[in-house]
Amino acid sequence: MERRWQERWIAEGTWEVDADDPRPPYYVLCMYPYPSGPAHQGHVRNYTFGDLNVRWRTMLGYAVLSPIGFDSFGLPAENAAIATGVHPRVFTEARIAELRASLVRLGAAYDWRREVRSHDPEYMRWNQVFFVRMLEAGLAYRASAPVNWCPGCRTVLANEQVLADGTCDRSGDLVERRQLEQWFLRITAYADELLEALPALDWPERVKVMQRNWIGRSEGAELSLAVQGRPELSVEVFTTRPDTLGGVTYAVLAPEHPLVGSLTAPAQRAEVEALVKSVARLSDIERQAGAGTDRVALAKRGAFTGAHVINPLTGAPVPVYVADYVLMGYGTGAIMAVPAEDQRDWDFAAAYDLPVVRTVAPPQAWEGEAYIGDGVKINSSFMDGMTVTEARAEAIEWLERTGFGTRKVNYRLRDWLISRQRYWGCPIPVVYCERCGVVPVPEDELPVMLPDDVEFAPTGEPPLASCPEFVKALCPRCGGPARRETDTMDTFVDSSWYFLRMCDLPQGAPAPPTAPFDPAAVARWMPVDTYIGGVTHAIMHLLYARFFTRVLGDLDFAPAALREPFGRLFTQGMIRMGGRAMSKSKGNVVAPERYFDSVGADALRVFHLSVGPPADDVDWTSQTDELIEGCARWLGRVWRLAVGVSAADETSDRAGAAPDLALRRVTHRAIQAVTRDFERWSYNTAVARLRELTNAIHAYLGCPEGPQTATLTEAVDTLLLLLNPMAPHLVAECWERRHGGEVSTQPWPVADPDLVRDDTTTLVVQLNGKVRDRLEVDPGISESEAAALALASPKVVERLAGVEPRRVVVRPPNLVNIVV
RNA sequence: GGGCGUGUGGUGGAAUGGCAUACACAGCGGACUUAAAAUCCGUGGCCCUUCGGGCAUGAGGGUUCGAGUCCCUCCACGCCCACCA
Numbered sequence: 001m002e003r004r005w006q007e008r009w010i011a012e013g014t015w016e017v018d019a020d021d022p023r024p025p026y027y028v029l030c031m032y033p034y035p036s037g038p039a040h041q042g043h044v045r046n047y048t049f050g051d052l053n054v055r056w057r058t059m060l061g062y063a064v065l066s067p068i069g070f071d072s073f074g075l076p077a078e079n080a081a082i083a084t085g086v087h088p089r090v091f092t093e094a095r096i097a098e099l100r101a102s103l104v105r106l107g108a109a110y111d112w113r114r115e116v117r118s119h120d121p122e123y124m125r126w127n128q129v130f131f132v133r134m135l136e137a138g139l140a141y142r143a144s145a146p147v148n149w150c151p152g153c154r155t156v157l158a159n160e161q162v163l164a165d166g167t168c169d170r171s172g173d174l175v176e177r178r179q180l181e182q183w184f185l186r187i188t189a190y191a192d193e194l195l196e197a198l199p200a201l202d203w204p205e206r207v208k209v210m211q212r213n214w215i216g217r218s219e220g221a222e223l224s225l226a227v228q229g230r231p232e233l234s235v236e237v238f239t240t241r242p243d244t245l246g247g248v249t250y251a252v253l254a255p256e257h258p259l260v261g262s263l264t265a266p267a268q269r270a271e272v273e274a275l276v277k278s279v280a281r282l283s284d285i286e287r288q289a290g291a292g293t294d295r296v297a298l299a300k301r302g303a304f305t306g307a308h309v310i311n312p313l314t315g316a317p318v319p320v321y322v323a324d325y326v327l328m329g330y331g332t333g334a335i336m337a338v339p340a341e342d343q344r345d346w347d348f349a350a351a352y353d354l355p356v357v358r359t360v361a362p363p364q365a366w367e368g369e370a371y372i373g374d375g376v377k378i379n380s381s382f383m384d385g386m387t388v389t390e391a392r393a394e395a396i397e398w399l400e401r402t403g404f405g406t407r408k409v410n411y412r413l414r415d416w417l418i419s420r421q422r423y424w425g426c427p428i429p430v431v432y433c434e435r436c437g438v439v440p441v442p443e444d445e446l447p448v449m450l451p452d453d454v455e456f457a458p459t460g461e462p463p464l465a466s467c468p469e470f471v472k473a474l475c476p477r478c479g480g481p482a483r484r485e486t487d488t489m490d491t492f493v494d495s496s497w498y499f500l501r502m503c504d505l506p507q508g509a510p511a512p513p514t515a516p517f518d519p520a521a522v523a524r525w526m527p528v529d530t531y532i533g534g535v536t537h538a539i540m541h542l543l544y545a546r547f548f549t550r551v552l553g554d555l556d557f558a559p560a561a562l563r564e565p566f567g568r569l570f571t572q573g574m575i576r577m578g579g580r581a582m583s584k585s586k587g588n589v590v591a592p593e594r595y596f597d598s599v600g601a602d603a604l605r606v607f608h609l610s611v612g613p614p615a616d617d618v619d620w621t622s623q624t625d626e627l628i629e630g631c632a633r634w635l636g637r638v639w640r641l642a643v644g645v646s647a648a649d650e651t652s653d654r655a656g657a658a659p660d661l662a663l664r665r666v667t668h669r670a671i672q673a674v675t676r677d678f679e680r681w682s683y684n685t686a687v688a689r690l691r692e693l694t695n696a697i698h699a700y701l702g703c704p705e706g707p708q709t710a711t712l713t714e715a716v717d718t719l720l721l722l723l724n725p726m727a728p729h730l731v732a733e734c735w736e737r738r739h740g741g742e743v744s745t746q747p748w749p750v751a752d753p754d755l756v757r758d759d760t761t762t763l764v765v766q767l768n769g770k771v772r773d774r775l776e777v778d779p780g781i782s783e784s785e786a787a788a789l790a791l792a793s794p795k796v797v798e799r800l801a802g803v804e805p806r807r808v809v810v811r812p813p814n815l816v817n818i819v820v
Numbered sequence: 821g822g823g824c825g826u827g828u829g830g831u832g833g834a835a836u837g838g839c840a841u842a843c844a845c846a847g848c849g850g851a852c853u854u855a856a857a858a859u860c861c862g863u864g865g866c867c868c869u870u871c872g873g874g875c876a877u878g879a880g881g882g883u884u885c886g887a888g889u890c891c892c893u894c895c896a897c898g899c900c901c902a903c904c905a
Binding site for chain 2: 412
């Protein structure tokens, strides 16, 4: 039964919409999946929520754009090639076919003409065009940088792909640090805009907070510390507390800092070099192992350089140390240390016996060490007596006036490292010419395709380097011999603009397109109205996509006014089993296919909708199969009501009686409740309301007066319409049998306000906050009537026993609270 | 260490400051059946002497006529970030 509808929806193009559709546009999108094979429960959950929105918005009268695609580049395909020798393209396309089949079996409504696959040559071409244009615009650049090298994947990773414990988020190997020439995208140029646009987004607050923290804007000052006796040298430092200048008793360079060599005196050289060498060997996790107050560990990890810098406020020379608690990757890689007002500096100072000068008077009973709170400034020259806030502003002005420093905003956000030393990705379209240097491949020669004849086994060299025909190139500028770039792009580049491409018709467009997407189509559909995916993408994907959308607007590919790609974002919870995320790599997967075969896709969909709030995690337990069975049982009841209740059960010759009115009330209240629940992402309660409606219809069938056709038809039809976005196969079949035709474009039912309103309501009578009686009253009851009724209640009279109430709180028509 | 979130029956969960436990799963009882499955109906927090009461939303305070909901302290769990200067 489900298959028939799935085939029909595809054959008839039921879910295809075009840009000239007269209905108002609405764009529903689920994060496009990495094709790892047949769908897992996380996919089912995600695409069920998406499909519900597509079908519901369609019934509300929108032209709903519902595309799908596959994030088809990435490591697993390449690892499979290493393991089995199957080409990544062959492997990937087989996995896509499996996942696509699962999505079809789920009954999800897609416009398949818009399918995007990252590894399609046309998609690669535009990736590469964007890169070249960004290179021209100065938004892509090449730099030598300390990078995260994963020995298992034999590649460099983005900061975001290194987990908190210093391991690779894919292979779990301990990540090493290496210095390599890499390609970067200048996302930091957009840091402020990405930060400032956050508040206006209709996104979960915690995702916004994560983005805000990741961008990590902090205001302060950058200043130069003159090196004593070396007028040609100075140490640049960033601080958020310029007011604490008077407390600077030493300075610290990161071990990788370029000045370490020139500042270190001969007498200290051996010790400093030993420290630098030992730190270079450490992974991030080992480097952080002593973070906190472990002074023994700290004592091992710093060294005096022999040099001094001048404290600009006091004019006093202070020693310069090298220590690994200062990170080259943040700020300037050097700090002015204020032990009195920074706990890390305090710890280091204590370990190295360095002086502490307080510049903020701590509170009276202060027994702690560093004091970072507010207070009165001391030992701070012209700032003495000020508050910290005042002193901060004054200090910056003083720095700018004296030329020691400038106001500075610093970001935690780093530029986006996109180079990957892997095969199964989009090649970076540049060549290296002996004479001209870095030269982009001309746009009419794009895309640079991946050669098939390469060595996949890890060699330490990128796989593309193993193909001489690929590497050997002619310089587009001088025609001389050149070497082609052998790195490919981070796959997050692919996922940063696929939603724009989907506004067009990648699979149906007249070839060859002259643009990555039609700007008019983008203007019509974008931004995505409802974007649904896992919270795991809260930082990387969503931030990169926001950045890319802005860049493409600024480079005239997309409408310049389009800044934000995703207006409303919903992040669904994870599926867990045995306390851990359900995933293929952990081997705790319960495949959806077996439920498609047994209870059907509709029952599995309803399970995912009903099990709990969509944003919450779901625990897959021994009880889950019973819950899914329960969903299937309910759908069976609906089926029997819709197509099994014969005319003989109905009598149509009776005027509307009490049971009819009661059922009509339940029906119309269900419309109201389900509509509200859909708006607020509360699918579990929407299912509950529909089950109540089902129960009410059952009860109605058994009422003494007997069921009436009109009432019954309205209730069952409404049930079907409200259920359609959840269980579309069942409803499509029932609707066709009852009425003929397609249910998918039926209008969403509208509740009759007269039927939603009660003609009586329960008035709760409380005595000192405890419920003592319940009275059926008119909903329009007045305060005085309600109070009088409550006070007249026999149960109240008995308990009051003549005592005069001190106060009577009346909230008609729901509650009267009598206080004695 | 910082930030955010969660804690309600046997289980998943429901509840604009106003009837706590909707809806479901499991359980129990019944109808139908030779029997089972399926289906249908009923029951369903805990305690007390059943009438009727009393006590229950992680613990303890507070605000309020009234708190699962708001405020404070604490406990437990989860997630994100983390020598970020």
